[in-house]
Amino acid sequence: MELAQEVGARLRGLRRHRGLSLSELARRSGVGKGTLSELETGRRNPTLETLYALTTALGAPLSTVVGPAPVQGAAVHAVLTDRVQDAAAVSEVYRVRIQSGAVQRSAAHAAGTTEHLLVFSGTARVGPACAPLKVGPGGHARWAADVPHLYEAVGGDVEGVLVVRYPVA
Amino acid sequence: MELAQEVGARLRGLRRHRGLSLSELARRSGVGKGTLSELETGRRNPTLETLYALTTALGAPLSTVVGPAPVQGAAVHAVLTDRVQDAAAVSEVYRVRIQSGAVQRSAAHAAGTTEHLLVFSGTARVGPACAPLKVGPGGHARWAADVPHLYEAVGGDVEGVLVVRYPVA
């Protein structure tokens, strides 16, 4: 099953990233070593309890393994954390990291689309390609995204939240 | 087990909210009716596959049932969707709904704490108790949260995203 493989791969990624062996994680989480092996290779369909035990032992929220997959562009790495629909618009909330050393350009979105960026760290140059805005830590930018726009980190990488708000079709 | 009960209650809430009967959801999701009954009462520890089938049939993301629990105040209903820590600060991202007809007051947070509100729908009156700001749909407000502050919906309810950013201790 496809979902199990996706989740398994993420679990393996998390474990490796922490430098834990399979046996060590099994010991810490109380999940059997064999179980863990088959989970990571996507050959099992894990139980909620098992997933919870593993993510807790890994110090990660459950959403890390069951949440949406990150999208990676030229410079922007984004994870959809929320999506809200009201009468007028659909709003998507992304956790973003803009990597320095590259500029990511985006084509115009549907008419009426706006974007917001809240910057946590670093300084970003974002917005309409013709008139980008500069935003530092703790800052906020808002621009119309129905024209070509760009994302760029000035100096070091940028961490923040991007909200894309587009009218309902 | 506690987690299973929590998830079960959320599933039942989602189903009821959509006006679906247990049998109907079972039919649409392909999950057995008995299975569903025991899941909702927290007597079973669901499989990832089962949870996915159910949330898909309910038209909700998986995170709705496994994500963090919402916090409810006098007027503000908030769900923590993300939490980011960098060298300077911790940033928490909340999906919020401010209900009209009440004012929620918050005491001063740690020095240097700032808050941002992005409004999706409705009009909000938020910020320092001494000088609140008015924000409409698509708008943004930012204020220092190290003084007493408030949240209020003007007219109808407000939907949006709240970001709380406080310095690392």
Add this chain to the structure above:
DNA sequence: CACCGTCGTTCTGTTTACAGAACGTTCTGC
């Protein structure tokens, strides 16, 4: 009142996720 549909729960047999053991492999150090 009896009939029938729908509701949610409980029962029944099958499938499978689980813990732990056994296994082959790859590094160490003596």
Add this chain to the structure above:
DNA sequence: GCAGAACGTTCTGTAAACAGAACGACGGTG
């Protein structure tokens, strides 16, 4: 080279999650 340890995979028996059937409890209709 051969112990010993650690790694990840595969095997084995048990517990439990699953689909579907059977069940009792309501609520409407003739």
